[in-house]
Amino acid sequence: MTLWEPDLPPAVADLGEGHVLSSTAHHADHAEVIVVGAGVAGLSAALALTAAGVGVSVLEAADRPGGRMTTEETDGFRLDRVGRFLSTSHRELHRLPALSALTLRPFAPGVLVHGDGRLHRTGEVVRRRSSAAVPYPRARTDRSDPSDTHGAWAGRRGVGGALTVARALASAPRPLDEALLGASLARLAGMSAARLAARPERPAAEALAARGLPARTLGGFLRPLLSALLCDPELTTSSRCADLVLRSFARGRLCVPEGGSGAIPDLLAAALPPGTVLTGVRVKEASINRVSTEEYGELSCRALVLATGAREAAELLPGLRVPDFHPVTLVHHSAPEAPATGAALVLDADRTGPVAHTSVMSAVDPTRAPEGRALITSVVLGTPPARPDTAVRAQLARMYGMPTDDWELLAVHRTPDAVPAMPAPHDPRRRVRVLSGLYVCGDHRDTSTVQGALRSGRRAAQEVLRDFGVPGVPELPMAA
Template sequence: TPRTPSISVRCCPGRPATRGGGTLAHGGPGGEPGGVPHDARGAPLGSALDQARLGAALARLAATPVRRLLARPELPAGRALAARGLPQRTVEGFLRPLLSALLCDPGLTTSSRCADLALHAFARGRLCLPEGGADALPELLAAALPPGTVRTGVRVTAVAADRVTTAEHGELTCRGVLLATDARAAAELLPGLRVPAFHPVTVVHHAVPEPPLAEPALLLDADRRGPVAHTAVVSHVDPTRAPAGRVLVSSTVLGPPPDDLDRTVRAHLAALYGTPTDRWELLAAHHTREAVPAMPPPHDLRRPVRLLSGLYVCGDHRDTSTVQGALHSGRRAAHAALADLGVAPALKESPLPTAA
C-alpha cells in the first residue's frame, strides 16, 4: 500500500504571534492515537485546564464504541458542539475549524452523528496522505487485475443488471453491474436515486521557494479571517508532489470561491503562515461545485447499495460523505455482489459503518 506519513494539526488564533500565530495543536493525528492536544502559546485552545479538558473529551470519544455514537440524539453538528461542556474558546478555536475541515462543511450543518464519527477517527488515528497522490490506490488495485480488465475513456449511457451500454463500444453483457460514481452521475444512469445537496470545495496549489513551515502540519484558520479553511506544505509529507527545487503548498477553500482567487488566497496565506507570499506561483486551482454530499440530520449512514440482484451502487452518497465512507460503501456493494454470485468474501464486513 502507499506510504502514508502522518500530519500534525495547527490552529491560527485571531492575533498573529510569531510565525503568523501558528499554534501547535496535536490531537490524535499529530501524536499517539487519543493523544492530548496542546497549545504552544496558549491560543486558541485556552488555558492548561481547557487543554486538559479537551484532551479528556477526545480520549473519551476515542474509547466510545461506534454503536454508542450512532445512538446519540441527532442534531446539526454546530448545535451539538455547544452541548459538549467545553469552553467556547476551545470549541470555536479548535473543534469548529477542525470539524469544518474534516467534513468540508463550514456551516457545520452536518449530522452530529457523522461529526462524532469524524472526531472519533481523528482522536484514534492520524491524518495522512497517500504517497504518489490520490491516484495511487486505484492504480494499485488496477495493477492487481488481469491485463485488459480496466477500460478508461469509455462513456456509459445506460446500465441494467445484465448489460452496460456505452457510446464507444455499444452494449456489453455481464452478470452484474456495480455503479461507482458521484451521486448526480448515479442518478442520471439510475433514475430514482436521491441527489443530495452538496458542499463546494476549491483546492489551490502553489509552488513556493522555501517551506513556510518546518514540519508536516495541517494549518487551520480558527478565526475564519479569509477564504482558506486549511492549508499544508504537502511536499513535507510527499516530496514527489513538489516541482523541482521548490515546495508545494496546497490550500482548501470551502464554499463559493472568492473573486480574484489567487490574490485573495495568497493574502490570507501570508497571514496564516506569517511570511510574504509574493513569490508564490499558482500551479492550479480546482473548483468542484458538487464536491461533497451534504449530510444534514437525519442522515442515513447506510443507504442501500444493492438495488436488485445484479445491480449495485456505491459512493460517498451511500454512507458518510468522506473517502472512508466511499470505500466502506464499495466494500458493502462488493460483498452484496459476491453474495448474489455465490462467492464467499475473503474478509467479513464490519457490523457498523467506519468513521468519517
C-alpha cells in the same frame, strides 16, 4: 476503449509518470459483473468480486482510474484535484492487500490554528491521551517525520519565520482548555461505533455547542478542525458522522498518500487482473443485464454495479436520490522558500478570508514537489471568490506571517460536487442493492470519506455475491 496498464511492479513513488494506456482494444462483450466507474468505490467492489472468482469489467469514462481522487503533474509538482485527509486509524486502508505498498505521510502531531491574528499549537495532548487506550493500526509512515513541531520549524531561517514561530509558541492554549479537550476526544476514541450511533443525532454545530467545552476550544479548534475534515464550514453535517471523524482524529494521525491521492486508485487498479479496467468508455444507458456505450455499443452482464458519482448514477438510474454537495476548491502555490510551519496542518479560526486550511504539502510529502521548491496547498470551502488567487494570497500572508508576492500560482481546481453532504438524519449504510442484479455504491451511499467509499464498494460486492448464491458471505458490522 483502452486497457489501463500500470508499469509492474507498481511503485507509488513513480505514480503519474509510470503508467501507460494501451491502444489494444478489449474484445470481450460480456462479463459476469460490469462496474461503471473506476473511482475507489468501484475498484474496491471489483477487487472483492475478483477475489471471489467472479469475472469483472470496470468501465471508466476518463483516461485513467481515480474519479475525484486523481493527481496531476505540473512542472514536477504533484497536485491533487480534491484534497481529502486520511487517518492511520482508517481500517479499510489496512484491510486491502492491494494497498500494502501505500505509504502514508503524516502531518505533524496536533494542528496549528490561526486565530485572533496569530498562530497557536493545539491537539498534541489529545494524541498523548488517546494513543495509550487505542494503539495506531500498523501503517507505513515516514519515520523521518519529527514527533513534535518544534523540530519541523527548526530548519527555518529568516526574520519572518522566526516571528511566526515566536507567535505560535507565545500563544499556546491554556492548559485547562487543552486538558478538557484531550479528555473529551479520548472518550470518543474509546467509543464503539454502535455507542456513537446511539447518541442523539442533530447538526454537528448544535452538538458541539452542547458538549460543555469552553468557547475558546470550540471556536479555536473543534469548529475549524471539523470544517476541514468534513469540508463543511457551517457544520450542518450529522453529529454522528462528525463524531466518527473526530474519533478517527483521536485514534490516529492525519495523513495523505505519498505521491498524491491518485496513488490509492492506481494501486487498487493495478491489483486487478490485466484488462479489467477499461478507460475511455462512456456509458449512455444501463440496466441489470447490459450497458450501452458510446464507443462500442452494448455489453452484456449478469449484474451491474453503478460506482459513479451520485449525479452521474442518477442519470443512468432515474429516481435515485441525489444529495447536496459541499464544493471544494484547491489552490496550489509554489514558493522559493517554505513557510516555517513545517508539516503542520494550519487551520483558520478567524474566517477573515476564503481559506479554511492550508499546509506546506511538500513538507508533509516531499515527493510532491521538485527539490528546492515548496508546494503550499490551500483549501477553499464553499463558493470561491471571483479572483481566488488574490484573496488567497492575502490571507496566506497573514496566516504564515510572510510575504506571498513571489509565490507562483500552479493551479486552481474547483470541484462543485466534491463531497456529498451528510445532514442529520444520515444513514451511513444506505442500501447498495437496488434489486437483484443492480447495485449502487460510492461515498454518497456510506460516509462521504475515502474510507466510506471503499467500504461502500465492499458492501456492494457482498450483495452481488449473496445474489449469486456464493456461500459464507459475511455481514459487515457498523462503520469502524
